[in-house]
Amino acid sequence: MTSANKSVVLTAGHCVKMGGAFHTNWVFVPGYDNGSRPNGTWAATKLLTTPQWNAGEDIDFDVAAAVVAPLRGKTLTDVVGGQDVAFNQARRQQMYAFGYPAAAPYDGSKLTYCSGRAFDDFLMSKDQGLTCDMTSGSSGGPWFQNFNDVRPLFRVRGPSRLPSRPEHQRPLKPFTESSHKNTSCGAHSGVMSLSTPLLTAVPLVTGLMGPALIGAMPVQHHDPAHRVAKQVVHTAKRTEVVEHVAARSPAEQRRVLDYWTPARMADALPIDMLGIVTKRDGLLGGLAKKTGIAAAPGLTGEKATSEKATGEKVLREGEKAKIPVPRFQSARPLTTTSGSRWLTGGAVTRTTGRVFLTVSGIDFVCSASTVKSASRDLVVTAGHCVKDGTGEWAANWQFVPGYRDGGGHPYGQYAARRMFVTGPWAHSADDSYDVGMVALTTAESQHVTDVVGGQQITFNGPRGGQTFGFGFPADPPYDGEHLVYCAGRLHGDPYKQTRDQGLGCDMTAGSSGGPWLSGFDPATGTGEITSLSSFKYSDDQRTMYGPYFGDAAKALFDTAQRA
Template structure:
């Protein structure tokens, strides 16, 4: 059996990849060579979050600057809760879900069960170049542009604990859609996240230059909801308006595409919160994507040092560093415990397209 840890914001103990986020999970061994029945591929599961104006206000009021500051990357979700959920089956399961903001890190058959610390080795600091690099495992994004507005931090609560993840706005019919990791929305077969809030362009000291948006409705694919299948670790959320304005009208959006050619150049973005990062800056990785060398998923890998808290951050192809615009074709999901330098993201196929077609009309 293999173990995997999502990129939630988890303590350095297990998956300190992405930051306090939801329990994202790694499922048991994936049968990537056998396509799922069509009924399974197109099944979409929905959760109504904050429907009324009063409920949305309650969510926004919940996230005080103090609570946001304390929603740090944590270790396994079952360490801060009662042990239930995706992380409770650490022994004998193919995958381990990390806390909200899942920085999924799974243990491959070639890795020791003890090698679960997904955090980077050493307090390295990444200095951004004068212009964006097309090949970097982790640098602070200093160029601005659309991506600095469309990417943001997600704050959520699971089993009474507060976590963080990353997400991006997407061009949609309702102008309300953001995309993130499935484990940043729902704990696999477990519970949905509560108090779900998106803060685009999050800045140092809890700066919220474009406001914050509560979730109205949340969606994941059936395989993620049933078993935390890493191949479907994608969550999409329809946000409520803020001050009567849709998020797309305030910060803009990125394009999204499905069934694209595998491989190629990609830029990945997120707000890693485990050391040497602190969640206050937008960070990016850039390079060529490659197939999962262990064959445990249909995901693609990208050389990336980002830690917990970056879960759900967008991966863009045909990205223009000058304008900060591109096309989202994947997102940060998990890392293998014996390879801290590679982040993996799900392939956006027919199921993710169906997911998007559903949420953009929600």
């Protein structure tokens, strides 16, 4: 961190002191990369932690610092630089978190990151959470606010290794990871603007120490179930289908529908901020709920008008952002747009709807579409809108086709009775197979597609081509109340991390699971569903990615439509 003596490193309190004793053999390796130590190894001369952590290991004050000795006559920040540290900052801001996770599926050799908006832990602490799948070894890694002036619109639903592009290497050198008897922590010579415990100006308790190395992680971070779950990644069959029975009885179905009061629907969070109290695989990762503040760029593919020189519009908490209406409203919509209100009507306004669901006691929203099927009760959405990866299934699952502003449901509300995801999604949260299908109950004895119709769904089609993507984005500048669409030509994943295809699209969280329609006819609002909105890379704000509907998606459909 930037400091007077140019030799201070910030990390977690438990990476410095645990069980009443300060750790020994503590070293810092900035820029660590798969065993390489390009910036040297720096031995700590003094360890410091907060009085609250020192006295009772209070997780609200799990913060520590280390002072390291000069190396070959130079201070730490002279060699690698340092980040500024800020105190008493606003909560619930966009964050980037970095670290070296060492437990499976990671190995501690590479810098990994998560990004998204922080949210409050309202159950156990004053900490903030960030949706992140990083494992043991990442503790103490920094969280940055206003990181490199990048403002992602859509969270990476799990951590991604930074793509090997030159612009991503420059700010990352100061990070470190060290290990001793298979334990490690992360640290940084420049600190986050906002850490998990909100940083305040607190005195530090000094622990005098000898030679130097990072101590063990807290016991609760070593979750054997986590390791077991990740070991099945390579054994899952691509065409395997995993099923869950949801609302079993008419009474249970009625309970689900009654649960979704207008107030609960209005307060539900976008699924992409999923996460509260569990500490297992999937998207939860021990997190809490969030509230968004910053707005995304404009909706028509043009550069957003800004209230700041940085190009970011800031909304006051509770303020609704307005969606621009196209200046010229035409019966024929744009064939290329990164995000516009759908004003043309047609079947897509009925077949596309919002999903309301609960995971670990928190209410969320997604998007989905009805499909033509043998049962006449089937909708398709993202796998993470049905099951939290390797974690739990969603509860209180309800679909509202043709959703209207203010919670309107002109075509009824439908509870889930059976839920299906692909095997690779259920066993390893593989983004290439982030597809879910849900068989619904009837509403007033009517099947959903008898009421609103259904879109055709196709598999193993040609890649690329023109596509229209639809959804109900809920993060600013959208509010989840209107159907929005993107249109353009598809392309492959340039980072080669998935088999997905990309679509230029500014839609934000809440649009997950919305259908991508090829061969779309704007006059009728019909087409063929060939993919859906799944995720975005944090450094690629304008591209949405969706899974390719191949054999796995076909097996999923064949099973689900017979339910």
